[in-house]
Amino acid sequence: MVLRRGIYKTPAQLRAMVEPGLITAAMLQAVRELATPGVTTGELDAAAARVVRERGARSNFQLVRGYRHTTCVSVNEQVVHGIPGSRVLEAGDIVSIDAGAEYEGWNGDSAITIVIADPSRPELVAAREELSRVTEQSMWAGIAAMATGTHIGEIGAAVEDHVVRAGHGYGILRDYVGHGIGRRMHESPSVFNYRTPDPGPRIQPGLVLAIEPMIVAGGEDTLVEDDDWTVSTVDGSDGSHWEHSVAVHDGGIWVLTAPDGGAAGLAPFGVRPREIG
Structure with missing residues (x-):
């Protein structure tokens, strides 16, 4: 038997993380369906909160000291x-909507970016959709x-290389990272x-990471707004945030916060996810 230590989970623990990941995905799907002109960011939050309650979970964002909402919703x-x-x-x-659920002591964390349709400003929408697309693909x-x-x-390194290859001169936030x-x-x-000199811990079965690039259309400098939470670009350029929680197990990887385990997203990279046994 292989003993897991430190940052690595046991097979049973990995299996316990499947349900909170699926609940998190359902939260974001409910928000995606509601996000239209005229809807408030508070209404998006309420939609995610309903899913959490219905699934018998709780928002792990509300477990962060001083934060009472189910999601984070960041605009422009x-x-x-x-x-x-x-x-x-x-x-x-x-x-960009970031959400998470705690279920039976285990957590899921994921984020998506949505661009609201606007037929009157096709160039603006196209630019924002491209920023979101590059962020998601990174x-x-x-x-x-x-x-x-x-x-x-x-x-x-793979995230940074993808952003650079896109050729738009996008910035990658340095002060906010995955975990x-x-x-x-x-x-x-x-x-x-982004690429660092330190290779970091080994990727091996039992590792679970939240991978979450935060990419901006302009400069990388940010500030925290007066509410002490919201992170905005100093130059006013647009931002995009995508995130998934991903597990490594004996059979491969599985994206816990994607209902298909990441099959569609990974297909262009020639990677086939494997369910956690």
Whole structure:
């Protein structure tokens, strides 16, 4: 028997993380269906909260000291940690929603970005959709590296390489990174979204990471708004945030917060996820 230590989970623990991941995915699907012009960010939060209650889970965001909401909703120049409330979504907005669920002591964490349709401003919508697309694909590049690499540092290198190859000059936030996940929403190790000299811990069965690139259309400098939570770009450029929680097991990898385990997202990279046995 292989003994798991430190950041690595046992097979039974990995299986316990499947349900909170699926609940998190359901939360984001409910938000995606509701995100239209005229809806408030608070209403998006309420939709996610209903899913959590119906599935017998609780929001792990509300377990963070001082935070009372189920999600973070960040609009336009807000990149992450936006507080849901009375803000009304407008046509053309780029909206990032981050959500998480705790179920029977285990956690899921995931984020998506949505661009609200606006036929009157096709160029703006196209630019924002491209930012979201590159961010999402950089996340999948990182997940694919988790499937084939030997050390965590390869994930960040894959994310950065994908963003650079896109050729738009996008910035990658340096102060906000991915993380381990398990009994707590945020655990060691940190998962950088860029290349670093340190290769980091080994990728091996039992590792569970939240991979979450945060990409901006302009400069990488950010500030924290007066609410002490919302992170916005200094230059006012748009931001995008995508995230999945991913497990490595004896048979391969499985994206816990994707209903298909990541099959569709990983297919372009030639990676086939395997269910946790």
